[in-house]
Amino acid sequence: MDNLDKLEAQSVYILREAYREFKNLVMLWSIGKDSTVLLWLVRKAFFGHVPLPLLHIDTHFKIPVMIEYRDRLARDWGLNMVYGENTEAIGNRETYPDGACDRIACCKKLKTEALKYTLAGEWPRYRFDHSKGRYIPDENKEQYTGVIVGVRADEEGSRSKERYFSPRDRENDWDVGDQPPELWNQFKTDFAPGTHVRIHPLLDWTELNIWEYIEREKIPVVSLYFNQGDGKRYRSLGCYPCTSPVDSEARTVSEIIAELRHGKFADVAERSGREQDKEDDGGLETLRREGYM
Numbered sequence: 001m002d003n004l005d006k007l008e009a010q011s012v013y014i015l016r017e018a019y020r021e022f023k024n025l026v027m028l029w030s031i032g033k034d035s036t037v038l039l040w041l042v043r044k045a046f047f048g049h050v051p052l053p054l055l056h057i058d059t060h061f062k063i064p065v066m067i068e069y070r071d072r073l074a075r076d077w078g079l080n081m082v083y084g085e086n087t088e089a090i091g092n093r094e095t096y097p098d099g100a101c102d103r104i105a106c107c108k109k110l111k112t113e114a115l116k117y118t119l120a121g122e123w124p125r126y127r128f129d130h131s132k133g134r135y136i137p138d139e140n141k142e143q144y145t146g147v148i149v150g151v152r153a154d155e156e157g158s159r160s161k162e163r164y165f166s167p168r169d170r171e172n173d174w175d176v177g178d179q180p181p182e183l184w185n186q187f188k189t190d191f192a193p194g195t196h197v198r199i200h201p202l203l204d205w206t207e208l209n210i211w212e213y214i215e216r217e218k219i220p221v222v223s224l225y226f227n228q229g230d231g232k233r234y235r236s237l238g239c240y241p242c243t244s245p246v247d248s249e250a251r252t253v254s255e256i257i258a259e260l261r262h263g264k265f266a267d268v269a270e271r272s273g274r275e276q277d278k279e280d281d282g283g284l285e286t287l288r289r290e291g292y293m
Helices: 003-021 033-045 064-076 087-091 103-119 157-161 207-217 253-261 275-279 285-289
Strands: 025-028 054-057 081-084 125-129 134-137 146-148 165-168 196-199
Touching: 003 033, 003 146, 003 196, 003 207, 025 033, 033 207, 054 103, 064 081, 064 125, 081 103, 087 103, 207 253
Parallel strands: 025 054, 025 146, 054 081, 146 196
Antiparallel strands: 081 125, 125 134, 165 196
16 A cells, blocks of 8 residues: 555545444535545545535635535535525624624634534524525534544644544534544544534645645546646635735646645745734634634
8 A cells, every 4th residue: 555545544444433433424625625635535435425414614705616616516426515604794794804803803703603503503504405406595403513624734733733533512612632642543432422523534644645646536626726827826725815826837736746746835834825824823723722624
């Protein structure tokens, strides 16, 4: 087995363990490269089937091509696609682009709070109806207590403190100092009632691993990751008012891999274009302790 085979096998093992151990399981799909690789791995783990709903938290500030890509894959792959949102904050324009708050407060409203209450079934959810070809209100109000997330330890400082099976309390708050040990592939999956668990099958993957796997498996990803002729592309995708592209001539997956292998971004963080990271002195840890993705 080469390195990608080992990473794939570990991730598939984690996914199957999660599916076996947690009843109300959902997977977050941000539409980015990592969570799309995770979606591909789910299909591999369950022989082409995706046996759990995919949840996207829609801030209404995503780049339109991302939403188009989300809905196209939902149709083509027959996905159980669900989205949630902070309808009140969006409707009242309590957002950073409208000047009502700073970026961190905006993230709390549109992402952290939206995720928390959507998972709890307390806020409306919308599911893709394949027969109608559009989203309709989701009548399922059950609480999702097991959440599969496509974070990587190398991507950002607070993520390196995660475990494969990482517990949160009833309020989705994360106690970084209270993490179960995970030694020799022994994972704790038995938690106290009411515990909210995040599962991280990609924890040991790197940015380069992700792109190598995308190339090997021919996984379709959003076109924003490639230079469209203006000498720029995105390394990390988020809301358009807070996300900037990087200088790059890479137009293909193999060219992105070459950039990473040759150290083009050796001194540039992957999330350097995400402005909210710069405004959080804890490097996103403050947001993540409160339930951020």
